[in-house]
Amino acid sequence: MAPTANRVPYMLGGLTFFGILLLIVTGVLLDQFYNPAPLGAHDSVVYIVTRVPLGWWLRALHYWGASIVLVTVFLHLCWVFARRSYRPPREVQWWSGVLLLLLLFAFAFTGTVLRGDQEGGEALAHAVAGGTLLGPLGAPASPDFAPSTSLLARVHNAHVGLLPLLLVALVALHFWLVRWLGIHTAEARTSTFAQHLRRLGGTALLLYGALAILAAVAPPHLGYPAVEGVEVTKPFWPFLWIYTFENSLGMVGMIVAPLVVFGALAVVPLVDRRDDAAGGRPRWVVAAGVAFLLLFLGTLLYGAIAPQMAHLGM
C-alpha cells in the first residue's frame, strides 16, 4: 500500500468501519433487553438504563458511537471530494459511499424512533407524514401497510435486520473497490497492509477509549414516553439540517432537502470528469462544493439554535 494510506485523513473510512463494528456489538447486546412492542418499548429502555448491569454505559456507547460514525463518514466524504477521488475509475466507489451515508442516516433515524420517548414518537410521526406525502412510494411508512403488526416493530425490524443486510452488502462492495482500485495517490506502494491495519487498529482503539470515557461521563438522556399528535422536541442532531428546511418549507422540506443533498452528491462524478492534466477541477465545482458545505453546516447550526417548531400538518 502507499504510505499515505496511514495518514489520518486517509483512515477516516476505516475508522468509520471500526465505529460500525462497535455499534454492531453494543446494538446486539442492547437488543437482548429491548422490547419492540409499542407499549413496552420505552419501559424496556428504562429497564436497560436502570437495571441492566452496564446497560446505561452500553446505550451511551451506542449513542456516541453513532454520532462519531456520522462525523467520521462526513469527514471522509469531504476528504474524498477535496481529493477528487470520485473521478473515473472510482465513480462506483463514490456512489456506494453516498448510499452508505444514506444508510447510516437511516440507521440513526430508526434508532431514534426505537427509544419510544417523545423525540422518537415525533420522529415516527414525521416518517408517517413523509410517507403520506410520497404517495404509494411512501406506503411502507404507513401503519396500514402491515395491519398485523405495529409500525414500531417494523422500524425495529429495519434497524436490526433489513438495514444491516444492506450495510454489509454495500461495505463489501466499497471495500472490494478500494482493494481493486487502491487508494487515490500516485505514491509508490512501499507499505504493507499489515502496517496499515496496525495504524488503523491503533487509532480505532484510541477512539474506542475516548468513546468509553465520553459514554461514562455524558450518557445520553431519555425523554418521557411519547404523547402522540404533539411536537415539542427537535430531532437527533444529524437531522437538524433537515429540521431547518422543515421550518422554512413545511413538511415538504423534509422530502426536498435530502433529495437535493443526496442527488447533488450522486451527480458529482458526472459533472467533474476533467483530468488534472487538463486544468484540474472546474472552479464552479469548487465553489459549489464550498457553498454546499457552508449551507449544510449553517443549516445544522441554525437548526440547533432555532426555537422549536411544529411541522406536522404544515
Place this chain on the structure above:
Amino acid sequence: MTRRWLAALLLVALAAAPAIAHEHGRIYLGASQAAPGDSLALRGEKLSKATTFRVVLRGPLASYPLGEVTTDRAGAFQSTLRLPAEARAGAYTVVLLAPDGDVSARADLALTAAEPPAGAPAAGAPAAVAAEHAAHAPAVAAPHATAQPMALPVHAGPGEWAVIALVTLACLGAGARLLRPARR
C-alpha cells in the same frame, strides 16, 4: 430502456397500491374527541355488503383492536365500541379492516382526557420498571408532552466502574502500543 424503467416504476406503484386501495367506505364517529375507556358510537356506510370488519384504533406508536362490526345487505352498520383505557392521549385514526386486512374506511379521533400518568409502565412490565416509573414520573396525573429528559437514576456500582476503567485503559493502552513506531 425508458420502457423498462416505466415498467419497474409501475410494479413498485402496484406493490404499494394495496395500502390505499379498497378505501371506498365511510365511517362516522359519534364524537371526534373522547377519553380512554369511553364508549364510542360508530356508523358506517358504502362498505362491502354482509361483511365482518375489524375495527382498530391506530396511532403511529400503538394500535388497539376495538372489536368487530358486520355490515347489513346495504353495506351499512351501526355499533358502539369501548376505547381502551390504557391508550395514551394523542391523535389517532379509527380504521375499518376488511377480512383481507385492507383498510376499508377511516376516521380521525383525538384522545384527550386524563389517563394513567405519562410514563406508566405497560401491563406485564417488570415490577422494577413500575417502581422506577412511580419514583420518577412527573407529578401530574394527566399525560403531557415534554422535551425534558427523565431523571433516571443510574446505579453504577464499584464493579461496573472497574469494568469501564479496565476497558478504557485496555483500549487506550493497546491503541498507543499499536501506534508506537516498530523497532528496527
